[in-house]
Amino acid sequence: MTIQYLIESALYSASQLFMLPVLLAVLLMFFYAFYAVGAFLWQSRQRRQQLPAAYDLLASWQTSPQMSAVELEALAFKRLEAPRIVTRVTPMLGLVATMIPMGPAIKSLADGQLAQVSDHLTVAFSAVILSLVAASLTYWVVNVRRRWYAEELVMIEQAQRGASNTAPLAAGLPDAAHDLVTETA
Known part of the structure; x- marks a missing residue:
């Protein structure tokens, strides 16, 4: 056995160790995506009905009006963090989950075992x-x-500034925001 063979075998074995964790992570992120869509649709429904939603910044600001725009922006980034990570990490994990079974699929092809090639490629794709x-x-x-x-x-910043002319601002806002603007000014 040469050193090159040992290194190649070690790399192959190490990559195979990641297959199960990567597949589990892909499944978790897949299910999380549907959870995120469900929460989004619920929030959308609440916004259409002009109800305060748990994820609305306006509702957060109403409960803590001393929050600055920077704090509210940080809250928005925090609320977007998990779906943003899933958006960016999942395709990378998908690529990893595609590449790991390719080695065994190619080896099976070389050995003439087409059923194993099919099994590996099914998992990959x-x-x-x-x-x-x-x-x-x-x-x-x-x-x-x-x-x-x-x-x-934008609505909160305008309300915090106490715009002198609140009628045009409040005209296009949902009821909760309209109350927020007219109370603040």
């Missing part, structure tokens, strides 16, 4: 598909929530 679906769903949630938070921050 299934993992990348689930990863991309999860990343796509959380990407959508993150971007729409980011816009919502930006709009809410």
Whole structure:
């Protein structure tokens, strides 16, 4: 046995050790993506009905009006952190979950064992598909929530400034924000 063979065997064995944890992480992130979409749809429903939602910055500001815009922005980033991480990490894990079974699939192909090739490739492509679906769903949630938070921050900043002309500002706001603006000014 040469040193090169030992190193290659060690690298192969180490990469195979990561297969189960990577597949579990992909599954967890896939399920989290659907949880995030469900929470997003619930928040969307609350926003349409003009109800204060747990994830709204306006509701957080109403309970703690001393919060500055910077603190509210930090809160928005904190609330977006988990789906943002899933959006960025899941495709990488999908690639890892695709590449790990490729080595055994190629080896099986060289040995003429087409059934094993099929098994390895099924795992590889299934993992990348689930990863991309999860990343796509959380990407959508993150971007729409980011816009919502930006709009809410603008409303809060305008309310904090105590704009002298609150009628135009309050006209386009939900009832909770309208009350917030008219009470503050």
